[in-house]
Amino acid sequence: MRRSMILILAGLMSLVAPALAATPEQSAVPTVTGQELADALGQWDGYDFQDAGDAWPGALRDGPSATADPSDPYGADGTILILPPLDSPAHPVVTVRLTSMSGAAIWDHYQRIFNALGMTDTEQQAAYGALGQVLGQAYAQADDGEHTHAAAVDAGDYHVLWQSRTSGFESTDPAQPVPTFLMPAGGVTLEIVPIDEASVVVPMPEPTPTPTPAPTPRRTPRPTPTPTASASTGQVVPPPTHWVCDGISTAITDPLSKGWNVQRIDWGNHGKYDRVTITLNQFGKGGDGTQAIVQVMPTNEVASTLKVTAPSAGAQAVAIGLYQDVRLNWTLDRSLGLPAIPWLTMEKDNNGFPWIVLGTKANACYSIQAPAWTANHPKSTTPVQIVVDIKH
Secondary structure (H helix, E strand, C coil), rough: CCCHHHHHHHHHHHHHHHHCCCCCCCCCCCCCCCHHHHHHHHHHCCCCCCCCCCHHHCCCCCCCCCCCCCCCCCCCCEEEEEEECCEEEEEEEEEEHHHHHHHHHHHHHHHHHHHHHHCCCCHHHHHHHHHHHHHHHHHHCCCEEEEEEEEEEEEECCEEEEEEEEECCCCCCCCCCCCCCCCCEEEEEEEEEEEECCCCCCCCCCCCCCCCCCCCCCCCCCCCCCCCCCCCCCCCCCCCCCCEEECCCCEEEECCCCCCEEEEEEEECCEEEEEEEEEEECCCCCCCCCEEEEEEHHHHHHHHHHCCCCCCCEEEEEEEEEEECEEECCCCCEEEECCCCCCCEEEEEECCCCCEEECEEECCCEECCCCCHHCCCCCCCCEEEEEEEEHH
């Protein structure tokens, strides 16, 4: 089966070679805006960019095809988002289900976007090499569990970020013989980020520290919970539209009544606000229904009020408590180096409830979103993202 996976991957990557050969080397190109990218792609048959509506206000979207499921969390047979503002450098996101990677259309998407952004042959080869890396890992490591793999390269004025996600295998026809190769259920996301901006869908990798000689190697007491590839669910979380600036508490309830595990924490500077993303994956049966509750207080009152470690920086604390049916088996206490969130801590209180505490400036405004738990349209998906934004 492993050999079949390698042959399939080799066949997919062979589709790229003819397109690369037709691309002339370029030394410099003008900056392409989001609207210009949409216009350039629109000159080709099959592209029809429309307002992304509620999925991402201000963005443009093309795909998936009319015969595909528009709610597919992996992008079905190919979905392109061009993120706002459209008069700024282009910031595209392309998602596709693995079962559609064998079609020529998705490779056309990649190639035409690379060309429109002025990437050279060398830069495109590096980008496709990173794609081959995450595809190879997706096929080789697929099993009944959930797996996420990421790779990133710099290409001219852009960061090219790839992420593959798998969760089990695609269903098969019970009336047919068991196939030699089971197709992983999952997808691939491409996010191309202007060099001076932060990613919003695929987490930006942290710089690799320069190794220094150590006289005696030491084993760390626990894995360092530094953000790596995000276990994104394909949920597109738009910028905040509602800010809470008066310090009142808010709460979001899980209408699915699942059990959850705190899988990872990610953070980043989004220009006008800093964002912390709490990713939960399903764990156990649940039953009582989780609540994400925000409490705001002076940082020096955190320890006595919440019975958890207070952030070491920030005059005010914005604390997110996860009540009922949430497991946490690791901790955080570190500087984030963000303008609005200089410090973050995470641990369980005396009752075993997890708290993620953000050290912020005084009188900070916050926003909290959990798209999968939207009251009118809850989505039974895993993992789930709870997003907290703090205004600069």
